[in-house]
Amino acid sequence: MLRVLVVDRSPQTRETIAELLGDLARDVVWAPREGAGEKLRAGIAAGAPFDVVLLDAEPPPTQAVVRELVTLGGGVRVVLAAAGPDGAAVAARCGATDVVARPFSTAELAFRIGRAAAGPERADKRRPRKSDVLIGTGSWIKDMYDRITMVAVTDVTVAIFGESGTGKELVARTIHNSSPRHDAPFVVVNCAAIPEALLEDELFGHVRGAFTDASRDREGLLAAAHTGTLFLDEIGELPLPLQSKLLRVLQSQEFRRIGDDQDRRVDVRIITATNRDLDQLVAAGLFRQDLYYRINVFPIHLPPLRERPEDIAMLVHHFVQKLRGRLGKPIDGVSAAALARFAGYDFPGNVRELENKVHQAMVVCSGTTIEDVDVALPKSRAQTARPDVDRPFRELKQETIDTFERRYLTELLRVHGGNLAQAARAAGMDRKNLWALVERHGLDRAQFKKP
Ligand SMILES: Nc1ncnc2c1ncn2[C@@H]1O[C@H](COP(=O)(O)OP(=O)(O)OP(=O)(O)O)[C@@H](O)[C@H]1O
Ligand SMILES: [Mg+2]
Structure with missing residues (x-):
């Protein structure tokens, strides 16, 4: 604002x-x-x-x-x-x-x-802030770091796929920061945010006289990223004529400014991201197949948060640490009940939404611990939304069951302070089965222990 x-x-x-x-x-x-x-x-x-x-x-x-x-x-x-x-x-x-x-x-x-x-494109975007690290538990995050390290040392083009708010930009930055190019600029271009008429000029620049108000030469963002990394966010929104120009950059590292009669060379590493299904865009004739092959050399898929609920507790603590300084509040804990509220929600807006909700809870929190009354979350979407009949019945049913199980278990464990035997008795379940279910959902019983 x-x-x-x-x-x-x-x-x-x-x-x-x-x-x-x-x-x-x-x-x-x-x-x-x-x-x-x-x-x-x-x-x-x-x-x-x-x-x-x-x-x-x-x-x-x-x-x-x-x-x-x-x-x-x-x-x-x-x-x-x-x-x-x-x-x-x-x-x-x-x-x-x-x-x-x-x-x-x-x-x-x-x-x-x-x-x-x-401000200027390069200002303070170069060095990551300490708080901007990729957080997660379990095998998902380990695989992610393995892939990031593997690809960071190369100049290979990376394509990041994932729903909105899953951390695509964070992954792109992490790759850049771990690469030999880390001292050079990391330039972000959001293909969806820039009006189509301006995008070509933004990316490729122009020469003096190229159009009526082009009274001097202007370098585009591609040139600004020279020796560094160009992050093309929302690549699915790139208009077709620019797709051809980008393809040329990927093939020969060459491009032409608007109105220029000479080619120029750049040395940039390109990372793209999208939350769209590029296969579908290709099939609809909106995305060039050859460009798709070119950018999809090393794909990275970010799972939505609802598929890794075990990350929620860790992320909540991470965001509390990250935001407490900015808010100037001495908050240093989250009650088990509050955590259970977070864990029981399926976050259609993914990590970004979780971060916002933690932020909101911290704003209203009056003590040093976030309590469940501080947490404002709507009903889980799986319970309220119309079923998406384009998706297979079994898949949807499984998702609904998973959400229900997770919410049930977090509440059960909260009420019984993480005591399995007691919880199993109350739920009328076999203790072993309950234990297996808790494990499968990656819930950490220790978090529910009453002080
Ligand atoms: N695994 C994670 N660990 C820590 N912070 C994360 C993680 N994933 C996302 N974030 C944080 O969540 C916010 C959203 O992430 P990011 O902007 O990278 O998402 P995105 O996929 O690019 O979203 P969009 O498609 O909406 O642009 C950022 O503040 C980011 O730092
Ligand atoms: Mg983004």
């Missing part, structure tokens, strides 16, 4: 921008050019600095004007709003980071403002 200062002749522009940016911006504030410095300073004094200044190109600002805004705004990024065809030239002259065309379009505005706020 961004704070944007609109510096414009007309206060009306504030409404337009606020409306177009929608949820992307938390605050959109207006100031005339003479009052902009004061607003920026006030933002910093209040502990809520602006992320981006959207600066009217009329009258054309000088370098001194932009420099002053940047200084007063504590390094705020300045994006020019220009109506004419030579906006890029004006931006280049005055030192603005980027330029957006007037009248504004939602897609372009959101993209350029978002990118300006994120």
